[in-house]
Amino acid sequence: MYPFIEFFWIPVYTFWLTITICFFLFVRMLKKLSIRINFDFLIFKKNILWYFLSVFFFSRLFYVISRWNDLKYIENPIEFFIMNDYNFSLMWALFWFFLVFFILLKVRNEKLDNFINGIILSFLFVLPIWFIGSLLWWQVYWKETMYWIEIMYNHPFTPVPYKVPIFPLPIIYSIIFFIEFSALYILSMYVKFKNILWYLWLAIFACIIFILEFFSWKYWVFKETFYINLSQICAIFILIFSIINLKRIYKEDNKSNIIIN
Numbered sequence: 001m002y003p004f005i006e007f008f009w010i011p012v013y014t015f016w017l018t019i020t021i022c023f024f025l026f027v028r029m030l031k032k033l034s035i036r037i038n039f040d041f042l043i044f045k046k047n048i049l050w051y052f053l054s055v056f057f058f059s060r061l062f063y064v065i066s067r068w069n070d071l072k073y074i075e076n077p078i079e080f081f082i083m084n085d086y087n088f089s090l091m092w093a094l095f096w097f098f099l100v101f102f103i104l105l106k107v108r109n110e111k112l113d114n115f116i117n118g119i120i121l122s123f124l125f126v127l128p129i130w131f132i133g134s135l136l137w138w139q140v141y142w143k144e145t146m147y148w149i150e151i152m153y154n155h156p157f158t159p160v161p162y163k164v165p166i167f168p169l170p171i172i173y174s175i176i177f178f179i180e181f182s183a184l185y186i187l188s189m190y191v192k193f194k195n196i197l198w199y200l201w202l203a204i205f206a207c208i209i210f211i212l213e214f215f216s217w218k219y220w221v222f223k224e225t226f227y228i229n230l231s232q233i234c235a236i237f238i239l240i241f242s243i244i245n246l247k248r249i250y251k252e253d254n255k256s257n258i259i260i261n
Contacts (some may be wrong), residue, residue: 018133023052023125029122039115043104053101059093090130091209091234094123104190113249115189117198123182126203128174135170142167142215169215176208203242210235 027044031175034041044051105112134140141158151192184201191197213232 014133014136018136019112022130022133025129026122026126029125030118033118037117038116040086040110043101043108043110044058045114047100047104050100051097054096055093058096059089061092069231080234089230095234103203113195116202120198120202120205121184121188124184124201127177127181131170131173131177135168135174137194140170140173140216142169142217158179165175166217167215169212173208176212177205180204196246199242199245200251202240203246206235206242233245 004148029039030044031146033039038191101115102112105115131140135151147167147170149168151168152165180201184197210228211233212231216229216231
């Protein structure tokens with residue numbers, strides 16, 4: 001694939017290029033939605049450095065842990081940050097983003113329900129681009145198939161073990177998440193009970209990750225023990241989190257109706 005492209009004889013890594021594009025698009029969409037949905041964008045703007053550092057460092061750290069058999073030989077700390085394997089852990093990036101966010105919510109004494117709509121929409125907005133990037137830097141891949149849309153990973157530095165064309169799983173991810181974003185964006189303009197909508201589609205996101213990761217043929221240390229990888233474990237927790245909040249909203253709605261009646 002294309003881990004880097006040359007721009008005036010200077011190598012530009014598609015890995016960093018994709019992450020940069022996703023980061024600015026995510027922030028841009030958050031700002032746009034803060035006006036449309038009416039939430040405080042300053043909680044993101046004033047703490048953007050903390051979000052960036054936590055997501056960058058810990059998503060890289062837990063990716064290294066998950067690939068410990070291959071990456072335990074890193075001796076120079078610079079290799080941890082200036083890497084040549086183009087990989088972060090998406091789920092741990094999400095975890096540390098929300099950890100910083102929850103801490104700020106506690107400090108500001110605000111509720112998650114006021115922000116979850118903008119965060120979910122912005123996140124789904126950049127996911128298709130993220131997975132197109134993962135196709136370029138071989139982060140996600142399937143196995144050998146016979147569907148006539150296979151791609152050959154023949155770059156000399158590719159970690160993909162197959163020497164034959166394999167199915168481009170990131171394209172499936174990208175298409176599905178583009179459909180999910182489009183559907184959620186349209187529904188959000190017409191559905192009255194938006195909080196239920198956000199958590200429902202967050203649960204759908206978790207189900208998509210859990211199901212499609214069974215088709216991923218990347219090596220994960222967790223898969224040897226639990227038969228599911230790190231992304232699927234995180235997807236289970238996201239699904240549980242969504243179900244708990246859906247039940248909470250349902251109970252609060254019933255309680256309000258009883259009081260009114």
